[in-house]
Amino acid sequence: MPSHLRNLALCSSLVLLGLAPLIAAHGDEEPEMDMSMPMSSVATHISTATVSAGMDTVVAEPSSYFRYPEHGNLMVAHIILMTIGWVFVLPICVMLSISRSRLSLPTQFVFLALNGGGLLCSIIYNASTPNLYPNNFHHKLGWFLVCVVTAQALLGVISAYAGRRGEKEEENSGYIPVSREAMAEHTRMHERPKPIPRLSDDSGQGTEPGTESLRSQSMSLSGDDENTLNESENDEFEKVGLMDGTQVDQYLSKRLPGLFSARLLGIIRFACDFVDRVILLLGFAILTSGFVTYGGLFKGAEIYSGLAHFIKGSVFFWYGILTLGRWAGCFAEIGWSWNIKPDNERRFTPTAEFVESFLIFFYGSTNVFLEHLAAWGSAWSAQDLEHISITIMFIGGGLCGMLIESSKIRNLLNTTLHQSSSQMSPYHLEAQEPKSYRVSMNPIPALVVMLLGMMMSSHHQHSMVSTMIHGQWGTLLVGAAFARAATYIVFYLSPPTSILPGRPPTEIITAFCLMAGGLIFMASSKDTVKAIEMNDLDAMFVFTVSMGLITFLMAWIILVIAIKGWATRREKRWGKSIGYGVDGTA
Structure with missing residues (x-):
């Protein structure tokens, strides 16, 4: 050679x-290493x-962007801009849009500017670095969401300016032509000084025209008129909008009104409303997928474990957000805020516990086919059978919860008692429904959550750190179940009597435990735990960071819901906003 x-x-x-x-x-196998290393x-x-x-x-070459040493400032700028846009600005946009506020469009443009800045940083970063995560989901979802938010902003502009055809003619038709002589006579009559009633001890001095008394009175009246005029002008400015008088406003006011039919305009508004309801979920997906891509996680066969933990953890995380929203007063118009349903709401709406039970049933029904997906073609292990048993528990628990919430099932269960008391008047006190029927008290969803937490707390894992992390989120889910049980005990002893949100304090603990448990659940996948161990971190680091993040997020969520209430009141004061009716429904 x-x-x-x-x-x-x-x-x-x-x-x-x-x-x-x-x-x-x-x-595919776990790397063996010296424990003394x-x-x-x-x-x-x-x-x-x-x-x-x-x-x-x-x-x-580094295995992830996190380990790549060059152009780190671009990635930091991308993360900061996207976090500000998707976590802080976008929720405000959604709340303003739901409340039909005219501030919605300017806020959307601020979000688009932040998102565009973050996108520009990522484009430059990707062009300057090697592709360390080929065919990743974050890039595909990111471009899709760029198209969605841009289209939503354009549709919002169309919806705000469309339908104005004939508005000017209607405004002008409200004025009746009046001659100049009639206007002069009207002015003369109203400017003539009226006799001022005199008290018995008033001598009448100082009341001649031109005296100081009349001059001060005239100045006072003119000042009041000027203030009233200024207030009306300010109100008129507020009613027109933020871009009144600009070239953009004039162009859109001339081009867009009457350009779309009423049916097409309704479709556009429905599309905007639909995006408002799902954009936060998609934003959560883009943030979590960005974390996975940046860390180089879930490559190869690890994608199955990563998807399982991230999807399940996300379900509990958003379950906690829904619980916090119910406490804050969301869905109070349908009786989901621990209140009685208003009498003017006659349509049928399922209870919150029925929805929870249905989601548990649906989750178990779909997940039962996915538990063996990571080891497809190989023999079933005891751990696979454990996971299948958990999904069966979800199916049975969800079905039981839905049956408990069914009013027809409840009437069938009361059939024997109705037959024995058929002679009793329905207006009799003993024949009326108990007050506890006013609010749903279904412990099955909480029971399923508690059992899942107990199972995961004692579930065997491949390392001590993984076992501790699973124990953390399992304990949090158990705490959420006990807090919900305390809520039911309180409302069973004292059922709600008002249409206003009940706001039980125990539900704040429920929301916190669900959100924190879901977040730590997401961090308990095999690949994530491996990254934690190899960066010389421990389970307590995950726990403390998650606790701080969740408490901050809870405060921000409550503030965002309060902003929605402020915007709704603001639009009710100012009247109907451009192209929308004032509707604060969520």
Whole structure:
């Protein structure tokens, strides 16, 4: 063999030998390592593998963007801009849009500016760095959401300005032509001083025209008229909108009114309302997928474990947000805020517990086919059977909860008693329904959550850190179930009597435990735990960071819901906003 080929083969062998730790770290099996070896050195071996061959050093490419050392400022700017836009500005946009506020469009443009800045940073970063996560979901979903939010803003502009045809003619038709002589006579009659009634002890001095008394009175009246005029002008400015008088407003006012039919305009508004209801869920998906892409998680076969933990954890996280929204007063018009349903709401609406039970049943029915997906084609293990049993518990618990919430089932259960008391008048006190029937008290959803938390707290894991993290979110779910049980006890002893939200304090604890448990659930996947261990972190780090983040998010959610109430009152004061009716329904 020639010498240059022999040297090339020797160098290649050394390179492959140096890359062996990196290849082993990305294999299907768990990497074996000496327990006495520091975690920082393990992370160093896995993140970058170096081989010294003479004076040359071969450096392996980092396995994630988190480990990539160059152009980090662009990624930091991207993360900051997207976090401000999707976590802080977008929820305000949604609340203003739901409340039909004219401030919705300007806020949407602020969000588009932040999102565009973050998008520009990511484009420059991707062009300057290698593709460390090929075919990732974050990029595809990101471009899709860019199209969605841009289209929503354009549809919002169309909906705000469309339908104004004939508005000017109607405004002018309200004025009746009046001659100049009639206007002069009207002015003369109203400017003539009226006799001022005099008290018995008033001598009448100082009341002649031109005296100081009349001059002060005239000045006072003119000042009041001026204030009234200014207030009316301000109100008129507020009613017109924020872009009144600008070239953009004039152009849109001339081009868009009457351009769309009433049916098409209704479809546009329905599309905007639909996007308002789902955009926050999509925003949560884009943020979490960005975290996965940045950390280089869930590659290869680990995608199944990652999806399972992230989807299930997200369900509990948003379940907690829904619980906090119910406490804050959302859905009070249909009796979901621990209140009695208003009498003017006659349409049938399911109870919140029925919806919870249905979601539990639906989750179990769909997830029963996915538990063996990661090991498809291989033999079923005891852990697979454990997961199948959990899904069956979800199916049975959800079905039981829906039956409990059914009024027809309740009437059938009372059939025997109705037959024995058929002679009793329905207006008799003993024949009327108990006051506890006014609010749903279904413990099945809380029971299912509690059992799941207990199971996961004692579930066998591959490492001590993973076991502790599973125990954390399992304990939080148990706490949520006990807090919901305390709510039912309070309302069973004292049922609600008002249409206003009951706001039981125990529901705040329920919401906190569900949100925190869901977030830690997402962090308990095998790949995430492996990254935590290799960065020399522990389970307490995950717990403390999650607690701080959830308490801050709860405060922000309550503030955003309060902004919705403020915007609704503002539009009711100012009247009907442009192109919309004032509707504060969620």
